[in-house]
Amino acid sequence: MAIDxxxxxxxxxxxxxxxxxxxxxxxxxxxxxxxxxxxxxxNEIVRQPEWKGRELNTGDLVELVTARQGG
Amino acid sequence: MEPVKEVQSAIDTDLLQPESIEVAIESKSKPCGDFWxxxxxxxxxxxxLGTSGYPNPSVMLESLAASGTQLVTVxxxxxxxxxxxxxxxxxxxxxxxxxxxxxxAGCYTAKEAVLVAELAREVLETDLVKLEVIGDDKTLMPDVxxxxxxxxxxxxxxxxxxxxxxxxxxxxxxxxDLGCAAVMPLxxxxxxxxxxxxxxxxxxxxxxxxxxxxxxxxxxxTASDAALAMELGYDAVLINTAVTKAKHPVQMAAAMRNAVRxxxxxxxxGRIPRRFYAQASSSMEGRVGK
Numbered sequence: 001m002a003i004d005x006x007x008x009x010x011x012x013x014x015x016x017x018x019x020x021x022x023x024x025x026x027x028x029x030x031x032x033x034x035x036x037x038x039x040x041x042x043n044e045i046v047r048q049p050e051w052k053g054r055e056l057n058t059g060d061l062v063e064l065v066t067a068r069q070g071g
Numbered sequence: 072m073e074p075v076k077e078v079q080s081a082i083d084t085d086l087l088q089p090e091s092i093e094v095a096i097e098s099k100s101k102p103c104g105d106f107w108x109x110x111x112x113x114x115x116x117x118x119x120l121g122t123s124g125y126p127n128p129s130v131m132l133e134s135l136a137a138s139g140t141q142l143v144t145v146x147x148x149x150x151x152x153x154x155x156x157x158x159x160x161x162x163x164x165x166x167x168x169x170x171x172x173x174x175x176a177g178c179y180t181a182k183e184a185v186l187v188a189e190l191a192r193e194v195l196e197t198d199l200v201k202l203e204v205i206g207d208d209k210t211l212m213p214d215v216x217x218x219x220x221x222x223x224x225x226x227x228x229x230x231x232x233x234x235x236x237x238x239x240x241x242x243x244x245x246x247x248d249l250g251c252a253a254v255m256p257l258x259x260x261x262x263x264x265x266x267x268x269x270x271x272x273x274x275x276x277x278x279x280x281x282x283x284x285x286x287x288x289x290x291x292x293t294a295s296d297a298a299l300a301m302e303l304g305y306d307a308v309l310i311n312t313a314v315t316k317a318k319h320p321v322q323m324a325a326a327m328r329n330a331v332r333x334x335x336x337x338x339x340x341g342r343i344p345r346r347f348y349a350q351a352s353s354s355m356e357g358r359v360g361k
Contacts, residue, residue, distance in 0.1 A: 007152060008149040008150065008152055009149070010152070027150075027152045035161075036161045036194055036195070037150065037193075037194065038147075038190040038191070038192075038193035038194045039193075040186060040189075040190060043186055045186075045189045045190065045193060047193065048193070063149065063190070064149065064150045064152065065147050065148060065149055065150060065190050065194060066147070066148065066150050066160075066161075066194060067145040067146070067147060067148075067160050067161050067171070067173065067191075067194050067195060068145060068146045068147070068148040068160060069121075069122040069123040069124070069125070069131075069145065069146065069160060070121060070122060070123050070144055070145045070146025070147075070148075070173075070174050070176055071121030071122070071123045071124075071144055071146075071174070071176065071261070071262075071311030071312065
């Protein structure tokens with residue numbers, strides 16, 4: 001069984017029981033060392049210490065953001 | 072005319088150098104230095120710069136350095152999960168002695184702006200936020216109702232809010248009363264380069280808000296616009312497009328640095344009142360043939 005989520009607007013499928021940390025690993029983000037990244041799931045902030053334990057569910061809207069050039 | 076007691080520093084050519092202007096400001100008006108603050112951050116530079124639209128990262132860094140800025144804005148955007156090669160902005164900015172001010176650009180509701188501010192706090196580990204809540208695509212004018220609502224929520228959550236707003240004196244006063252760390256009325260629409268289209272409102276806003284730092288944000292086109300904003304008594308100006316889209320961004324950044332200093336110095340020096348009729352500067356006494 002798999003879970004279907006939306007990551008930054010794109011559909012993504014992960015194995016059942018996957019955590020936010022698992023998702024981040026698929027895009028080569030080192031969850032221990034990475035800085036300058038923030039995550040929201042269903043419009044709620046998920047802080048870095050919670051990434052490892054946060055399970056994902058079908059229908060979750062995940063936003064992964066960083067700082068870009070801006071005015 | 073009184074005898075000249077000593078050589079005035081005003082005729083010292085060193086005064087033409089930017090650093091000497093700072094020294095002049097410090098020695099003539101405020102012995103402790105001409106600083107201003109946003110929240111707990113104390114700043115000497117009164118020029119805030121955006122980071123968007125430079126031709127390349129190297130010109131960005133050179134321009135920021137030439138401007139002397141100590142606070143620059145960034146946007147919060149989605150990571151490109153397929154190509155993460157372009158995530159070096161914070162690393163680049165860390166090479167300069169500057170603080171980073173995240174914005175909520177692109178938000179159209181208070182709810183969106185609050186979420187982006189919360190994300191920004193996680194990304195940058197700062198409580199600072201430049202709050203923008205836009206009401207219209209074409210003009211990028213702020214939505215005042217949503218702006219006030221977002222400002223209140225964020226301030227209640229411990230954010231240090233610098234609110235980008237329109238040049239309405241009442242809105243500015245409301246934002247100041249809410250406890251914004253700085254209120255930032257626009258000179259003209261974002262990126263328009265039209266300069267101070269309503270200096271009378273900007274002056275009113277200054278008169279009505281003496282305790283809150285005020286920053287002219289958006290619409291600056293060239294150095295004289297920045298100088299005028301400072302002459303009106305604003306604490307600082309925030310500029311992006313006028314520098315990044317100039318033919319020579321690094322030179323324009325330096326021009327803005329000097330304009331902001333000149334405007335600040337002129338404000339402290341006190342301009343003469345405007346008169347409708349002429350007033351001879353040379354004495355009428357002793358004219359030839361009279």
